[in-house]
Amino acid sequence: MQLETYISDLLYRYECVTVPEFGAFLTQKTSATINEATHAFYPPKKTISFNEQIRQNDGLLAHYIADVEKIPFEEAANQVINRVKSLKSILTQGETISFDNIGALKLNEEGNMLFEPSYHLNYLTDAFGLSQFVSPEVTREIYKEEVEQIEKVIPLTVTPEKRKSRPYFKYAAVALLALTIGGFAASNYYVNQVETHNQLAQEEATQQLETKIQEATFVIENPLPAITFNVTKQTGNYHIVAGAFRVEENCDKKISQLKAEGFKARKIGANKYGLHQVAYSSHNDRLEALKALRDIKKSHNKDAWLLVKNLNN
Incomplete structure (x- = not known):
């Protein structure tokens, strides 16, 4: 294997x-x-x-x-x-x-x-879709040397007096800044296009991976009467799954049964097969969830398993 x-x-x-x-x-x-x-x-x-x-x-x-x-x-x-x-x-x-x-x-x-x-x-x-790349080194010193060469050719812009009265290089700097901002804008547009493509590819890969996730199904031959409890709403992305039921009525009865036994059971929605899932409890902390899962498997249900999913609580 x-x-x-x-x-x-x-x-x-x-x-x-x-x-x-x-x-x-x-x-x-x-x-x-x-x-x-x-x-x-x-x-x-x-x-x-x-x-x-x-x-x-x-x-x-x-x-x-x-x-x-x-x-x-x-x-x-x-x-x-x-x-x-x-x-x-x-x-x-x-x-x-x-x-x-x-x-x-x-x-x-x-x-x-x-x-x-x-x-x-x-x-x-x-x-998904991202890979390493090498960026050319930014050669600011080369541009500085080119400016110094221009100053030698055009001495009128070199003297301090001319620099004060005729700020040619100030205008040149503004023009260079405008070109740089334009370049950054074009670069950001390209990056946004790449991110959009990667997002679509990621969603496709995630959908393919979903087909390989396990399901646990329980059958209740003698469902218990439905009982309603008022409890505090649970939150967290770590859910200890007790079972999944095609008939929602059996799902409700399973929740009532688990609550009667002291668990904070609740529905966590239907899976991709249309089965209504029941969780013993939900947790914010992964280690706390794993500890609770071990206790449940040892004392109550060896087929319980951990689902990591954001339910937008």
């Missing part, structure tokens, strides 16, 4: 992709940079790191594999376990593991994992 392919897919949408009993690949957004020596401009991107201390299974990777390969969740989880055993065996033999477009892993003398990230792929969808 090409585990790195599934990890790579998930890194576009998630900040943490955990490989159970192996470690977690983390992403962090970095701003655009400039190399002053080479005059190279680099777009913003996601930098990748690896933490072997994060090994708790959150179900994200196995759910995604099960959804893509159309296999049961348990079978996907077993495939991940077998692949991890193989990876550990390779590392203990002193070899290096290379994950395409992610990075390379190996063990140091103390037995700890060393990670060298790959820079071939930018996982920041906001920077």
Whole structure:
């Protein structure tokens, strides 16, 4: 199983992709940079790191594999376990593991994992279509030398008296400034055109990536009576999903059931398949959401999973 392919897919949408009993690949957004020596401009991107201390299974990777390969969740989880055993065996033999477009892993003398990230792929969808470029150096000194040569040829504009009475160079400076502003305006127009093109391309890429996101569906054979509670409206982009229902009435009954059990359940809208989604709770903090997800999977529902989405609360 090409585990790195599934990890790579998930890194576009998630900040943490955990490989159970192996470690977690983390992403962090970095701003655009400039190399002053080479005059190279680099777009913003996601930098990748690896933490072997994060090994708790959150179900994200196995759910995604099960959804893509159309296999049961348990079978996907077993495939991940077998692949991890193989990876550990390779590392203990002193070899290096290379994950395409992610990075390379190996063990140091103390037995700890060393990670060298790959820079071939930018996982920041906001920077889709952007690439590095080199800008020519601005040669202001050359223009200064040209002005000095003109002063030698036309001495009337060199003397202090003439400069005070006939500010030719003041007019020349104004004309040069006007030309520069015109150049900046044309440059901004070009940049705006490029940004528009990149935005359209980004939206198309995001739409294609959406087709690979997992769904969890629950069936309630004996729905409970509907109960209404007045609660404080939740906010946050991290949602712990309890299930998705084609019939909205079952969705409401599931919410009532979870609230009766003490959860801050609510609807989080329909997904692309038209299924009404129910969340145990929503959180502003990612680490807080992951902790709550682990507790729910351990004590209530092992198939719960984390959805990262802005609901415009």
